[in-house]
Amino acid sequence: xxxxxxxxxxxxxxxxxxxxxxxxxxxxxxxxxxxxxxxxxxxxxxxxxxxxxxxxxxxxxxxxxxxxxxxxxxxxxxxxxxxxxxxxxxxxxxxxxxxxxxxxxxxxxxxxxxxxxxxxxxxxxxxxxxxxxxxxxxxxxxxxxxxxxxxxxxxxxxxxxxxxxxxxxxxxxxxxxxxxxxxxxxxxxxxxxxxxxxxxxxxxxxx
Amino acid sequence: xxxxxxxxxxxxxxxxxxxxxxxxxxxxxxxxxxxxxxxxxxxxxxxxxxxxxxxxxxxxxxxxxxxxxxxxxxxxxxxxxxxxxxxxxxxxxxxxxxxxxxxxxxxxxxxxxxxxxxxxxxxxxxxxxxxxxxxxxxxxxxxxxxxxxxxxxxxxxxxxxxxxxxxxxxxxxxxxxxxxxxxxxxxxxxxxxxxxxxxxxxxxxxx
DNA sequence: ATTTTCATTATACATACGGCTAATGAAATT
DNA sequence: AATTTCATTAGCCGTATGTATAATGAAAAT
Numbered sequence: 085x086x087x088x089x090x091x092x093x094x095x096x097x098x099x100x101x102x103x104x105x106x107x108x109x110x111x112x113x114x115x116x117x118x119x120x121x122x123x124x125x126x127x128x129x130x131x132x133x134x135x136x137x138x139x140x141x142x143x144x145x146x147x148x149x150x151x152x153x154x155x156x157x158x159x160x161x162x163x164x165x166x167x168x169x170x171x172x173x174x175x176x177x178x179x180x181x182x183x184x185x186x187x188x189x190x191x192x193x194x195x196x197x198x199x200x201x202x203x204x205x206x207x208x209x210x211x212x213x214x215x216x217x218x219x220x221x222x223x224x225x226x227x228x229x230x231x232x233x234x235x236x237x238x239x240x241x242x243x244x245x246x247x248x249x250x251x252x253x254x255x256x257x258x259x260x261x262x263x264x265x266x267x268x269x270x271x272x273x274x275x276x277x278x279x280x281x282x283x284x285x286x287x288x289x290x291x
Numbered sequence: 292x293x294x295x296x297x298x299x300x301x302x303x304x305x306x307x308x309x310x311x312x313x314x315x316x317x318x319x320x321x322x323x324x325x326x327x328x329x330x331x332x333x334x335x336x337x338x339x340x341x342x343x344x345x346x347x348x349x350x351x352x353x354x355x356x357x358x359x360x361x362x363x364x365x366x367x368x369x370x371x372x373x374x375x376x377x378x379x380x381x382x383x384x385x386x387x388x389x390x391x392x393x394x395x396x397x398x399x400x401x402x403x404x405x406x407x408x409x410x411x412x413x414x415x416x417x418x419x420x421x422x423x424x425x426x427x428x429x430x431x432x433x434x435x436x437x438x439x440x441x442x443x444x445x446x447x448x449x450x451x452x453x454x455x456x457x458x459x460x461x462x463x464x465x466x467x468x469x470x471x472x473x474x475x476x477x478x479x480x481x482x483x484x485x486x487x488x489x490x491x492x493x494x495x496x497x498x
Numbered sequence: 499a500t501t502t503t504c505a506t507t508a509t510a511c512a513t514a515c516g517g518c519t520a521a522t523g524a525a526a527t528t
Numbered sequence: 529a530a531t532t533t534c535a536t537t538a539g540c541c542g543t544a545t546g547t548a549t550a551a552t553g554a555a556a557a558t
Contacts, residue, residue, distance in 0.1 A: 116322030203470035245491035252459035263410035280449035287446035
């Protein structure tokens with residue numbers, strides 16, 4: 085574990101580039117983002133992107149990896165074993181998971197923004213992201229939805245449709261925050277607004 | 292009303308560029324789209340974009356105008372006067388409006404794709420789109436939601452949150468169709484899949 | 499003290515971009 | 529038939545892009 089002053093500075097530079105890439109990629113998409121913009125926003129020379137990440141494509145993959153690893157660390161759709169006996173317990177668990185998911189979307193809107201940009205059209209990047217991260221998450225969310233269907237919390241309809249209804253009910257309020265601010269005059273970054281959105285989402289989805 | 296062969300061809304060229312712009316802008320965003328790509332996809336020289344639309348920015352505005360005018364022609368959130376007397380009539384009306392909205396999203400996924408790209412960050416383009424089109428639609432959808440709340444069809448929670456929950460439940464299944472195909476192995480373009488999504492959405496939203 | 503390492507910078511290159519002017523040539527007008 | 533109109537194309541300009549290589553200089557190793 086080296087921690088010389090040079091190594092520390094190197095890691096700081098790498099992290100600054102990654103954070104800058106998250107912001108720029110999520111707002112402009114892969115094709116609309118320039119490595120020079122990302123470097124300038126991070127306050128470093130643009131050649132450092134090749135040095136630290138190899139290429140624009142590799143930098144994008146590193147950014148996506150960061151997003152999904154953070155998501156895995158901060159929240160989970162998985163069902164805790166042997167804890168959910170009564171119907172009320174499962175309803176409360178559903179509410180808790182959905183609340184955490186909305187809070188994740190509110191705290192890190194760049195995650196859904198970046199992935200949305202890439203899911204609008206098919207590409208090698210989308211294929212890589214689905215194979216590496218999204219397919220597994222989809223399986224987890226499928227189990228989650230099926231459990232709630234068995235409990236009568238969610239209606240017995242198409243599972244993929246339900247998953248996208250839930251995700252769509254949670255994400256756009258934060259990914260489209262600039263539009264929300266302009267059109268409705270409220271800020272999806274405010275805690276009170278987030279709380280109201282969670283209340284609305286749970287009132288609609290969990291019965 | 293001129294309709295000489297030259298005028299007809301000119302309008303055909305203009306229309307081809309506009310349709311190509313819809314596709315490219317919706318998939319790559321404004322910054323990620325190049326006027327040369329749009330022209331090549333329409334099968335014309337790139338200088339024709341300046342001739343017919345003035346600039347890339349004006350072409351984008353023309354594309355957005357086309358989308359919202361088509362939406363206004365194909366569907367409406369407005370409440371038909373003096374027709375909704377009983378609670379059941381209003382529930383049926385709600386179902387009908389939501390069904391039409393989902394069908395619009397399914398038929399024209401490029402609309403939501405293009406606007407989503409632009410709503411991820413604040414810009415003069417977003418300001419123009421909200422002032423010109425979205426604010427009015429938001430007012431209509433607000434009236435629609437408040438009516439359903441008075442009828443007990445929708446819960447009495449934050450109206451902006453409800454609007455984005457409804458829109459989010461309807462759009463992403465089609466805007467993110469490439470991801471849906473890869474992850475779930477189903478095609479949101481299929482009529483049967485659309486019907487299942489409508490069933491799911493109505494089961495969740497209309498009670 | 500000298501040499502080596504290596505994170506960072508400077509610079510170059512081929513390509514692509516948006517915007518513009520001039521040229522073209524067929525349709526429309528005279 | 530001769531002339532004008534104008535939708536379309538050819539081509540240039542300055543700039544921006546992704547990537548590659550060489551130069552730099554301070555920290556680390558000797």
